[in-house]
Amino acid sequence: MAVMKKIDGGVCAATGFTAGGIRCGIRPNQTKKDLALIFSEVPCQAAGVFTKNRVKADPVQLDQENLRDGIAQAVIANSGIANACAPHGRQAAVRMGQIAAERLGIPAENVMVCSTGIIGQDLDTDVIASQIGTLVLRRDGALEAEEAIMTTDTRPKMTAYSFTAGGKTCRIGGICKGAGMIHPNMGTMLCFITTDCAVSSAMIRKALQEDVRVTFNRVSVDGDTSTNDTCLVLANGLAGNAVITEEDADYAAFRDALRQVMQDLAVMVAADGEGATRLLTVHVQGAKDEETAEKLASAVCQSTLTKAAMFGADANWGRVLCACGYSGAEFDPQKADIAFRSAAGEIAVCAHGQGLAFDEDLARKILSQDAVVIEIRLPDGGGDVCCWGCDLTYDYVKINGEYRS
Amino acid sequence: MAVMKKIDGGVCAATGFTAGGIRCGIRPNQTKKDLALIFSEVPCQAAGVFTKNRVKADPVQLDQENLRDGIAQAVIANSGIANACAPHGRQAAVRMGQIAAERLGIPAENVMVCSTGIIGQDLDTDVIASQIGTLVLRRDGALEAEEAIMTTDTRPKMTAYSFTAGGKTCRIGGICKGAGMIHPNMGTMLCFITTDCAVSSAMIRKALQEDVRVTFNRVSVDGDTSTNDTCLVLANGLAGNAVITEEDADYAAFRDALRQVMQDLAVMVAADGEGATRLLTVHVQGAKDEETAEKLASAVCQSTLTKAAMFGADANWGRVLCACGYSGAEFDPQKADIAFRSAAGEIAVCAHGQGLAFDEDLARKILSQDAVVIEIRLPDGGGDVCCWGCDLTYDYVKINGEYRS
Numbered sequence: 001m002a003v004m005k006k007i008d009g010g011v012c013a014a015t016g017f018t019a020g021g022i023r024c025g026i027r028p029n030q031t032k033k034d035l036a037l038i039f040s041e042v043p044c045q046a047a048g049v050f051t052k053n054r055v056k057a058d059p060v061q062l063d064q065e066n067l068r069d070g071i072a073q074a075v076i077a078n079s080g081i082a083n084a085c086a087p088h089g090r091q092a093a094v095r096m097g098q099i100a101a102e103r104l105g106i107p108a109e110n111v112m113v114c115s116t117g118i119i120g121q122d123l124d125t126d127v128i129a130s131q132i133g134t135l136v137l138r139r140d141g142a143l144e145a146e147e148a149i150m151t152t153d154t155r156p157k158m159t160a161y162s163f164t165a166g167g168k169t170c171r172i173g174g175i176c177k178g179a180g181m182i183h184p185n186m187g188t189m190l191c192f193i194t195t196d197c198a199v200s201s202a203m204i205r206k207a208l209q210e211d212v213r214v215t216f217n218r219v220s221v222d223g224d225t226s227t228n229d230t231c232l233v234l235a236n237g238l239a240g241n242a243v244i245t246e247e248d249a250d251y252a253a254f255r256d257a258l259r260q261v262m263q264d265l266a267v268m269v270a271a272d273g274e275g276a277t278r279l280l281t282v283h284v285q286g287a288k289d290e291e292t293a294e295k296l297a298s299a300v301c302q303s304t305l306t307k308a309a310m311f312g313a314d315a316n317w318g319r320v321l322c323a324c325g326y327s328g329a330e331f332d333p334q335k336a337d338i339a340f341r342s343a344a345g346e347i348a349v350c351a352h353g354q355g356l357a358f359d360e361d362l363a364r365k366i367l368s369q370d371a372v373v374i375e376i377r378l379p380d381g382g383g384d385v386c387c388w389g390c391d392l393t394y395d396y397v398k399i400n401g402e403y404r405s
Numbered sequence: 406m407a408v409m410k411k412i413d414g415g416v417c418a419a420t421g422f423t424a425g426g427i428r429c430g431i432r433p434n435q436t437k438k439d440l441a442l443i444f445s446e447v448p449c450q451a452a453g454v455f456t457k458n459r460v461k462a463d464p465v466q467l468d469q470e471n472l473r474d475g476i477a478q479a480v481i482a483n484s485g486i487a488n489a490c491a492p493h494g495r496q497a498a499v500r501m502g503q504i505a506a507e508r509l510g511i512p513a514e515n516v517m518v519c520s521t522g523i524i525g526q527d528l529d530t531d532v533i534a535s536q537i538g539t540l541v542l543r544r545d546g547a548l549e550a551e552e553a554i555m556t557t558d559t560r561p562k563m564t565a566y567s568f569t570a571g572g573k574t575c576r577i578g579g580i581c582k583g584a585g586m587i588h589p590n591m592g593t594m595l596c597f598i599t600t601d602c603a604v605s606s607a608m609i610r611k612a613l614q615e616d617v618r619v620t621f622n623r624v625s626v627d628g629d630t631s632t633n634d635t636c637l638v639l640a641n642g643l644a645g646n647a648v649i650t651e652e653d654a655d656y657a658a659f660r661d662a663l664r665q666v667m668q669d670l671a672v673m674v675a676a677d678g679e680g681a682t683r684l685l686t687v688h689v690q691g692a693k694d695e696e697t698a699e700k701l702a703s704a705v706c707q708s709t710l711t712k713a714a715m716f717g718a719d720a721n722w723g724r725v726l727c728a729c730g731y732s733g734a735e736f737d738p739q740k741a742d743i744a745f746r747s748a749a750g751e752i753a754v755c756a757h758g759q760g761l762a763f764d765e766d767l768a769r770k771i772l773s774q775d776a777v778v779i780e781i782r783l784p785d786g787g788g789d790v791c792c793w794g795c796d797l798t799y800d801y802v803k804i805n806g807e808y809r810s
Contacts, residue, residue, distance in 0.1 A: 119723025
């Protein structure tokens with residue numbers, strides 16, 4: 001595997017990309033930045049994955065159409081209004097793309113349009129048209145752009161790596177928003193990844209599909225999936241490597257780097273789930289196969305009873321085994337071992353499906369850390385999967401009981 | 406349909422049944438009643454449905470074995486310890502049945518054994534053996550028995566009806582515990598139903614399977630299913646009707662009465678979900694078929710975002726439509742109408758998949774009632790299904806963050 005190195009710059013880490021973000025007043029009473037723009041100085045090969053929800057926001061539908069040619073050069077994204085199920089959703093999405101295209105002097109069909117926020121209300125594109133002139137694109141504009149797409153996120157989510165392909169140093173990085181409605185098969189999440197690696201849109205699509213399965217699709221915050229989920233990858237080729245067009249070593253290097261970027265962002269999304277106080281990693285080892293391991297890990301990750309117990313730092317492993325039991329996965333509960341692990345140590349709580357005597361004080365200390373791993377070990381085979389989630393807290397309820405207010 | 410009449414008496418409403426409940430100290434620091442006994446003066450035809458969880462508590466496995474002959478005469482049930490995944494679970498379940506059998510002078514294989522509470526700890530049957538002598542069986546003992554099986558339930562759940570079969574007046578009634586881990590396919594729930602109607606165990610089984618599908622399996626509190634779910638029906642035949650052995654009019658009368666009992670209890674379970682402040686009924690009309698309607702209603706009922714919005718009395722219908730969208734059901738979002746309804750009125754919030762202007766104050770008033778109905782109307786066919794659930798509240802998190810403490 002090619003050597004990967006963590007670098008700065010997020011969605012602007014790759015050569016030729018600039019970004020920016022402003023507050024243009026999409027929701028009048030909101031004071032945060034709400035409009036982001038990402039731009040490549042040359043057209044990019046591009047691909048995306050989108051929500052599987054039958055209710056798709058208009059920008060999602062527009063992007064899917066515009067990506068058919070595998071080419072994009074910019075992303076415009078707003079927060080505050082999701083532009084989903086809105087009376088004039090299609091017009092608003094189209095106009096938003098046109099506004100960016102005019103500002104950038106590129107064809108509208110090369111602009112990807114994304115929205116996140118409240119469903120069912122019309123998006124005011126006039127404020128976007130009147131304010132976009134004040135948005136400055138900068139090489140160091142990644143954080144601004146990230147801030148503009150955040151909703152209930154409490155922390156910006158950015159990462160970037162360098163890697164080698166075709167003897168050239170390539171860079172890949174991204175920004176992401178998550179927080180609520182995060183769930184396997186893409187929860188509400190916007191993720192924009194850029195790279196200067198030269199790679200065909202077909203190969204981007206392939207890598208994206210491989211990688212999303214083991215990264216974002218293994219994150220769950222609340223079991224809801226949204227109308228707007230979008231993950232886009234734009235590759236402008238300015239690194240100068242020979243274009244990757246088949247599954248060779250360069251493809252593997254690109255795919256691995258993309259996976260690392262997506263995994264970093266996926267874990268950040270899980271850790272910053274709405275109201276979350278801790279990141280939950282559910283690690284299943286020794287399941288019959290990968291599919292079985294994923295079913296088990298995913299069920300535990302989504303169990304509200306387990307999530308509430310994790311909030312209370314309560315080593316209630318019975319809920320873990322119980323969630324395994326209703327996961328639909330094939331396994332023998334009598335052969336399952338369970339342990340909790342964190343920076344404070346590891347403690348075995350269940351062996352062969354039965355409770356062990358354990359030190360409750362140590363368990364509480366382990367479960368009180370910011371990042372907790374639930375280890376589930378089976379003797380059945382090589383299925384080894386991590387899923388990521390978070391605890392269920394008072395603040396989740398508070399945030400989501402009042403979201404529209 | 407035979408005339409049904411609501412009557413008193415719960416699980417003792419039917420002739421020949423007595424019940425009682427005591428505190429015997431299954432968990433030393435718990436002061437509530439924790440042991441229930443239900444008894445029929447003659448052996449009963451009986452059937453049950455049990456958790457689908459792969460992890461089954463020992464009493465569940467024991468009952469399944471003992472019910473193979475379709476005969477039972479008593480139920481012993483404890484709360485506090487689930488006797489699931491416990492080192493000596495089988496022995497404890499067997500001994501609990503023997504203790505009841507000795508006390509009642511009947512064969513142990515005719516005693517149904519049920520437990521609910523914490524998973525993974527051994528059940529102390531010595532306290533049961535030493536205290537069962539103090540348990541008095543009474544014709545008016547239903548409430549005592551109910552109190553003894555409640556865990557985080559805040560209200561007792563009992564109902565009973567009289568109906569006519571074969572020209573005789575029959576009675577059927579039950580008690581139930583629910584609260585957390587309630588989910589389609591039987592959440593943690595114990596439900597005991599008794600009747601003096603004469604009906605074969607095969608016909609009970611048939612009616613139970615028909616009825617559970619449209620009652621308990623349509624209740625969701627938190628998406629978790631438990632290791633201990635059990636719903637038992639005992640019929641002692643003392644009403645003197647000709648034994649029901651085929652699907653005739655008497656069978657229909659029995660099945661309908663059983664369904665009414667189960668629906669009453671199911672709705673009580675939903676309304677008393679852990680931490681719940683209101684009962685949520687999701688009613689889908691006009692779906693393509695029943696299966697589609699059920700998928701839609703069930704997804705909305707389980708959406709934590711919708712549940713949190715209901716807690717906040719927030720008319721965030723976008724989350725309702727969004728949950729429909731990821732339900733896996735076939736429908737056209739562009740044809741969906743959504744309204745909220747309660748004792749305070751009804752308000753339309755979405756027509757043809759798009760937001761309507763509506764009076765937010767009225768919406769808040771409607772959603773602030775104890776019982777709220779989410780109406781989803783489609784133009785596709787005759788699929789008409791209700792699912793029941795509750796809101797997601799701070800108290801759910803509190804209760805489940807501290808359950809073992």
